[in-house]
Amino acid sequence: MELYAIGSSDVIRTNQIQRVEQGMGRGIRSATDYAAVILLDPRLVGRLYTSQDRAVLSPGTRAQLDLSEALAERVLKGKDISVFEHAIRDFLARDLAWTQPAKDVIDALPYPDPVAVPPHVVAERAGFEAALQQRYLEAGEAVLAGVDGVSDAPLRGWLKQRAASYLHHVDPTRAREIQRAALIDNNWISRPPMQINVQRITLARQQSSMAMTHITDTYASAKTFEIKMEALLADLTPVPVAGTHKQFEAALKELGLVLGFASARPDHDTRVGPDNLWAIGGDHYFVLESKSEAVAAQISRTDLEQLSHSEDWFRSVYTEERFSSTPIIIHPSRVAFANAVPRQGARVLTFEKLTGLRHAVKNFAQSVSQGAWPPSEQSVKDALTQEKLLGTQISSAWTQTPE
Secondary structure, X not given: OHHHXXXXXXXXXXXXXXXXXXXXXXXXXXXXXXXXXOOOOXXXXXXXXXXXXXXXXXXXXXXXXXXXXXXXXXXXXXXXXXXXXXXXXXXXXXXXXXXXXXXXXXXXXXXXXXXXXXXXXXXXXXXHHHHHOOOHHHHHHHHHHOOOOOOOHHHHHHHHHHHHHHXXXXXXXXXXXXXXXXXXHOOOOOOOOOOOOOOOOOOOXXXXXXXXXXXXXXXXXXXXXHHHHHHHHHHOOOOOOOOOHHHHHHHXXXXXXXXXXXXXXXXXXXXXXXXXXXXXXXXXXXXXXXXXXXXXXXXXXXXXXXXXXXXXXXXXXXXOOOOEEEEEEEEOOOXXXXXXXXXXXXXXXXXXXXXXXXXXXXXXHHHHHHOOOXXXXXXXXXXXXXXXOOHHXXXXXXXXXXX
16 A cells, blocks of 8 residues: 555655565574575565665665675576575575675674654654554644655655544544645545535626626735736746646636636545636636646647546536536647547637737736726726636637647
């Protein structure tokens, strides 16, 4: 479970190597004990053949491993397995030809100062000991206390899940919240059944009224609005760097609110559904899937299937016949691969069109901020109409049908 959850990160590599060393230690319980250790799993053996992984071993284990390799190269390489068996027997019989070299390398070793145990390891151990005594609240809090200093996202998610498993005994609601946060850090951890209440969004008033209210309530002055919009538009610029999609999707949510729509991030909030959802009025919605990190010249089948799944999610949540939607994918290209079939009614907001949309939003922000503050509903409506940002205009002005 831990291997799949934390993957090939430094943490799992360190844990695996340390467990190999701990396994070796099972045969040595006193100064007079001795043991031959045979590693049969090639994945574990492979862990011991890089300098980065070897550095995790203690000096004594590392020296014995180096000696074993040297002896194997000189004595065992290319020989029948029976020679290997004889070597093990000779060692266990305490043949000096085998034991003396091992003693020599150990005796000559300098040992570094002890390394401090990472805080998250101490916290996890404290949580485990508290859980053994059924002090689950204390156990969960102990593990969470060690999470803040962890920079490795997969490990951070794994630890949050461990904390959630303890807290579930005393506070299931909080445990579910922590589990959702854990899944943001680590998509590979287990997904226990959780009841997810999807909050439907709807446009309560006219778009221009909603936009005016949000702008006035969120931005203290015209200057603040203009500056914040510049920052938002910067985040709405596609960047082919892993992880930047999060700020892009957050900016897309805020853009929807600024334009006067009801706006949400279902996938971020519940781990199901589209990246973004806009309620644009008249019980119509934009189901938005963002590929802001993409560089491909064509839309893949996988991307279009994801858009289709998001549209299915919409229909499963907004079940009444009065609701309708337009599935939109944000992508560098409007051209799909030959094996990729767009869903009926799907649209593409290409990066080129997105550039134009950002320019229109900038003009809208400047127009609103140049007048009286706070802006009137009519001035907001006029600016939205001028820049083709009304809910009835956006699809035809800024999106295209896939080819």
